[in-house]
Amino acid sequence: MSITPDHIKQKKGKQKIIALTAYDYSFAKLLDSAGVDIILIGDSVGMVCCGDKDTKSVTIEQMVYHTRAVARGVKKALVVGDMPIGTYETAESAIQNAQKLLDAGAQAVKIEEFPGVLPSVEALVKKGIPVMGHVGLTPQTAQAFKVQGKDNETAEKIMSDASALSEVGVFSIVLECIPTPLAALITKTVAAPTIGIGAGSSCDGQILVSYDLLGMFPDFRPKFVRQFFHGDEVIKRAVEAFRQAIETGNFPSHDESFS
Numbered sequence: 187m188s189i190t191p192d193h194i195k196q197k198k199g200k201q202k203i204i205a206l207t208a209y210d211y212s213f214a215k216l217l218d219s220a221g222v223d224i225i226l227i228g229d230s231v232g233m234v235c236c237g238d239k240d241t242k243s244v245t246i247e248q249m250v251y252h253t254r255a256v257a258r259g260v261k262k263a264l265v266v267g268d269m270p271i272g273t274y275e276t277a278e279s280a281i282q283n284a285q286k287l288l289d290a291g292a293q294a295v296k297i298e299e300f301p302g303v304l305p306s307v308e309a310l311v312k313k314g315i316p317v318m319g320h321v322g323l324t325p326q327t328a329q330a331f332k333v334q335g336k337d338n339e340t341a342e343k344i345m346s347d348a349s350a351l352s353e354v355g356v357f358s359i360v361l362e363c364i365p366t367p368l369a370a371l372i373t374k375t376v377a378a379p380t381i382g383i384g385a386g387s388s389c390d391g392q393i394l395v396s397y398d399l400l401g402m403f404p405d406f407r408p409k410f411v412r413q414f415f416h417g418d419e420v421i422k423r424a425v426e427a428f429r430q431a432i433e434t435g436n437f438p439s440h441d442e443s444f445s
């Protein structure tokens with residue numbers, strides 16, 4: 187049975203929500219078989235797969251391409267497609283572009299908060315398209331990658347954005363890079379489950395970029411990332427072994443060749 191947005195809502199306060207990003211079929215299949223609840227095709231694809239300096243140049247066509255690949259690999263997890271900047275500024279464009287992600291295999295979409303975004307979220311929810319909100323550090327519009335909500339004014343703004351998203355019916359909200367006490371207060375106050383990334387342990391769930399978790403994104407390592415694997419070293423060692431095996435005539439062997 188596959189996980190639905192309702193299952194994610196029911197987990198609030200009972201069971202932690204486990205979420206990760208994926209961008210291709212093979213990774214998605216691995217994450218799904220490891221029991222992840224949500225697989226997000228994040229617009230972080232621009233940075234980790236394409237070497238872009240931020241997520242601002244990611245297009246809906248890129249997201250459709252990667253969503254299709256991920257969806258083919260997933261049997262159980264909820265597949266969420268990220269809406270890139272410039273694709274959901276009006277209710278009409280939001281519905282049109284969300285439909286492209288759904289047609290590619292997503293079961294829900296994620297939208298970053300910015301002033302004036304609520305009518306788009308409301309229109310999607312009314313249309314029956316499940317939406318995951320995203321507040322705090324919102325990379326599509328952020329001026330800098332830094333902790334948000336450190337003073338009362340910005341903390342209140344993040345709190346009210348999260349409440350408004352919850353009230354219009356999002357099924358979960360990503361809280362990115364905000365102080366732990368603020369994330370705890372939002373988690374306690376809003377009905378929608380919160381999924382933290384750099385927001386402390388009180389959130390209803392956690393998400394990381396899979397390349398960060400696996401130690402495979404060398405350019406930048408935020409404080410909130412724990413590397414559960416050192417993919418950079420392991421992959422480099424494997425490729426060096428491959429090179430040596432070819433140079434010494436050890437690869438391919440008789441068994442690895444056709445007679």
Ligand code: KIV
Pocket residue numbers: 207227228229230231268360383393394395
């Ligand atoms: O694009 C992305 O990967 C994200 C996650 C970090 C939440 O938005």
